[in-house]
Amino acid sequence: MNRIAETDLILNADGSIYHLNLCPGDVADTVITVGDPDRVSEVSKYFDHIELKKGKREFITHTGTIGTKRLTVISTGIGTDNIDIVFNELDALVNIDLAARTVNRTLRSLNIIRIGTSGAVQADIELDSLLLSSAAIGLDPLMHYYQQILTGDEHSLLSAFNAALPKSTLLPYVASAGRQLLAALGKDERQGITVTAPGFYSPQGRQIRAATIVPQLMDIVRQFNFNGQRITNLEMETSGIYGLAAALGHQAVSCNVILANRATQVFSKQPVRVMDYYIRHLLEKIVATV
Ligand SMILES: O=P(O)(O)O[C@H]1O[C@H](CO)[C@@H](O)[C@H]1O
Numbered sequence: 201m202n203r204i205a206e207t208d209l210i211l212n213a214d215g216s217i218y219h220l221n222l223c224p225g226d227v228a229d230t231v232i233t234v235g236d237p238d239r240v241s242e243v244s245k246y247f248d249h250i251e252l253k254k255g256k257r258e259f260i261t262h263t264g265t266i267g268t269k270r271l272t273v274i275s276t277g278i279g280t281d282n283i284d285i286v287f288n289e290l291d292a293l294v295n296i297d298l299a300a301r302t303v304n305r306t307l308r309s310l311n312i313i314r315i316g317t318s319g320a321v322q323a324d325i326e327l328d329s330l331l332l333s334s335a336a337i338g339l340d341p342l343m344h345y346y347q348q349i350l351t352g353d354e355h356s357l358l359s360a361f362n363a364a365l366p367k368s369t370l371l372p373y374v375a376s377a378g379r380q381l382l383a384a385l386g387k388d389e390r391q392g393i394t395v396t397a398p399g400f401y402s403p404q405g406r407q408i409r410a411a412t413i414v415p416q417l418m419d420i421v422r423q424f425n426f427n428g429q430r431i432t433n434l435e436m437e438t439s440g441i442y443g444l445a446a447a448l449g450h451q452a453v454s455c456n457v458i459l460a461n462r463a464t465q466v467f468s469k470q471p472v473r474v475m476d477y478y479i480r481h482l483l484e485k486i487v488a489t490v
């Protein structure tokens with residue numbers, strides 16, 4: 201079996217993995233990712249018992265239990281460049297023998313749920329509501345560095361979005377939610393197609409002082425229609441989460457609290473209270489169904 205080089209899979213002196221600072225036993229089969237490191241304790245405060253708290257840089261991890269359900273909550277920071285680190289290292293922790301530096305014979309598949317924040321692009325999507333991404337269109341570059349095997353539906357969505365873009369401006373890719381996990385968590389929840397942007401300002405159609413060269417981006421996103429499905433929201437991690445989860449054999453679903461409505465230009469008056477409400481809602485659902 202191929203031995204993975206010390207410079208490809210880097211371990212710290214205590215045997216933990218380079219950025220996440222975690223050891224293999226530290227990760228539960230159900231993993232909640234959040235962008236904001238401060239949101240980790242906002243999730244784990246609802247655990248009955250916290251067995252570990254570790255961290256390095258923006259990657260804070262708490263593992264514990266609610267009843268008999270073991271859960272890990274980890275912060276990714278902002279952007280799909282961080283998702284590259286978090287997903288490759290989480291996968292290494294559960295699927296690689298770190299001592300032998302070889303891939304395990306039996307692979308573990310994690311259930312990974314993002315609890316994030318997002319901006320809606322359609323006027324009728326209520327502020328302070330929850331939205332689950334059935335698929336993501338990535339305007340970030342991450343999955344252009346990995347082999348992706350697309351389904352027929354993903355190919356069709358990508359072709360349709362490419363056709364809506366002006367020639368040679370952006371290079372999108374498409375990735376979908378884990379089918380079984382979405383079936384478990386998506387019941388009675390609003391679902392939509394999410395665009396993942398490689399930035400918060402011009403890449404999401406915001407204009408402060410620096411001039412944008414894609415002024416038509418928001419109109420294209422808002423007007424796009426794929427067999428009756430619309431693009432619903434913008435954020436910064438979901439395409440990478442879905443792309444890498446599929447590439448590594450994990451199930452992932454991205455759940456986002458809508459804090460901004462870009463069409464009506466309003467921002468939530470109560471972001472902390474609303475996030476707390478949906479953390480409790482999703483934890484109940486995860487414990488009951490995942
Ligand atoms: O609240 P989180 O999970 O960080 O998610 C959203 O908020 C950040 C931008 O403010 C980006 O990470 C975006 O995806």
Ligand SMILES: O=c1cc[nH]c(=O)[nH]1
Pocket residue numbers: 317318319320400404434435436459460
């Ligand atoms: O508009 C928004 C709100 C939250 N997060 C984003 O990336 N965009």
